[in-house]
Amino acid sequence: MRILVLFAHPRLRQSVVQRAMLAAIKGLDDVTIRDLYADYPDLMIDPRREQADLLGHDLLVLQHPLYWYSSPAIVKEWLDVVLEEGWAYGSGGDRLHGKFLLNAISTGGPQEAYHGKGRNRFPVRTLLAPFDQTAYLCGMGWLEPFVVHAGRKLDSAALSSRAERYRDLLVGLRDGRLDPHHHLAEGYTLPPSFPHATPQHADAV
């Protein structure tokens, strides 16, 4: 399985967790890492280039910190511009069918805060509903989000163990040791447009 990681952090220098995660997956075979803010500092995302890149991969990872209970602006911009009607959804929009989407995010607050009775009132799973539905509309499988909570408060050993888990997840999926169908997000059911006949071979038709 070929993996495309779209990474988004507007101030990479100040990030701790995202940098550690990025470092952990750097240089892996069949894992393409793209830095969206570096490629499009003026937010002028090139849809042709992005679509071509998507076609060459089976798993799309959106890796970013959680900002205001959602993604940094460029990720939203990317969704808006790249997932065109007639390409990603709608009539004839079948290019992403059978591929998978994974959110790999980091949060400032601890896990307890993301709870019905916690400070942030919603579980992360709920906050990510737009991605859930985006994957569903595009005929993709949505995997259980990979979340690092309260990363700034982690000591370096804990941080690197989280980063290693992230790498192990990607490597496992890449090598087929982990079956993505067993890692779908809790409560997510594959859309009817997902080609069930060939779950292992997820290339678009």
Next chain:
Amino acid sequence: MPFDELLTGTFVYLAAAVIAAPVFARLGLGSVLGYLVAGVVIGPSVLGLTGEGADVLHFAEFGVTVMLFLVGLELQPDKLWALRKSIFGLGSLQVVLTALVIGAAAMQFGLAWQGALVAGLALAMSSTAIVLQSLNERGLFNTSAGRSSFAVLLFQDVAIIPMLALLPLLAALPAPTEESAVFAALPAWGRAIVVLAVVAAIVLAGRYLMQPLFRWIAGTGIREVFVAFALLIVVGITLLMQEVGLSAALGTFLAGVVLADSEYRHELEMDLQPFKGLLLAVFFIAVGSGVDFALLARMPVALLVTVLGFMALKLAVLWLLAVVFRMPRADASRFSFSLAQGGEFAFVLVAFAHGLSLIGVDEAGLLVAAVAISMAVSPLLMLADDKLLQPRLAPREDKRAADEIDAQGTEVIIAGHGRFGMTIVRLLQANGRSTVVLDHDAEQIEALRRFGFRVYYGDATRLDLLEAAGAKDAKVFVLAIDDRDRALTIATSVLRHFPHLRVFARAFDRVHAYQLLNLGVHSVHREMFGTSVDVGREVLTTLGAHPFEAQRAAALFKAHDERVVRESAAHQLDQSKLIDISRQSRAEIAYVLAHDVGEAKRDADRAWDTPERDEA
């Protein structure tokens, strides 16, 4: 000297220089040795092509004066201040100890104490010309050994003054003098005042008078006047110093130091460099041709003993001092071998002392010949140190060398500080990036320097100037000048000579952009393009387009056009040789317009163009 003779002489000297220097440089022996050998060959002892070497030598000593001016330019006052311990500690000990040791040895050979002292003092001097030239040629001037050597040489330059003043006290006869009658007539305290006044005048003039003068002359844009003015400064100071009996080299050195902070520093360096080089070459040739082989034939043993003896003693004293001053062994060796020869001041001192009858004809001849021979073998000594001793003495990991490089830390060099370059400099400067600007607008430079910008007067077509601006260490070169042909010249030479630099260039139009791209310039920006697109975008907005839509349309258009420029650059390569620029421009516009129709349509902005998304 009749004109014919002058021409013949010039021809012989230049020919000797042109033949000898490249050959010796190729052989890795250094140009100094080449000039010296060339001098021996054309001198009276071999081919006899030259007449009296003395006149030429005197004239060529002016080269040493120019050289010290240039050395001064390299040394800002604070750098000089940092050297004070070496100059007065190391320098004074070297002169005094060497003079005593050699003097004592000379007395063993039967000289009276006065004569021995003269010999000691004369032989304690080293050759500024040879040492600095050799250090520079090998890139060692800015190493710690190089700076220590320079400090000692500088002290010797200063020390020659009291020596010339004291020698007459040893003699019964009155001193012959080069000083003017008026000056000589003054009482001692009067002279002291005059000397101090002259020095003060040089410093003050350098500080306050030169700057506006340079600006005024640079403002006229007449290049040769600038060169003439540079020479005028050096010649003027030389005359002034001779008038009051001071070392001309010292005076010009002082002027150089005062001007080292000036923005015209690089330009001065560049203009005087060729004069210095040529004069020094003549100087070395003259020294070579002055070696008296007749004397060598008459008393070979005495001469050999003198040369070997004084150089060995000198070397020993230098090494001892190096150890006392805790130089690493490699530096100690380089320092000692660099300074072991006799110098041009020895000729002056010996002639002076002979005039006072402090030493006899034979001794004088012997000393002069010994010094000349030592100067001739000195490049060989330095070579031996370089090739044989340094590899053994230098520590395995030489981290010192990196520290020695004048860490100016220039990241970006910007050529041209007009309407275009200024914005770039301001943006970089505001973000703490170290930039050096080269421009030739004198008034601009003055204004910028007041705000702390590093701006130098000069022409970026000159490689040496670029090098002085730090091109070897910089990362980026921005070509922002407003002359399309010069821009191409500069781009070509920068790309060839500093391939590590990323070159950004301002292009005038598409055709110029093609030319720059085809030269290999990394990033080419048409000067009007960005602004025109901005205006077009605003017009779109005014016509009713939504500002954000207009912004995207403009950005897409820009990206499209820039891609077309890059793509067509290659295909223009052949055409550009055939068609003249204006026809090429017209053909180009047609090509671009034709291209726009299809391409722009295909690239039309489709983002958010999805009304039924919500229902999907």
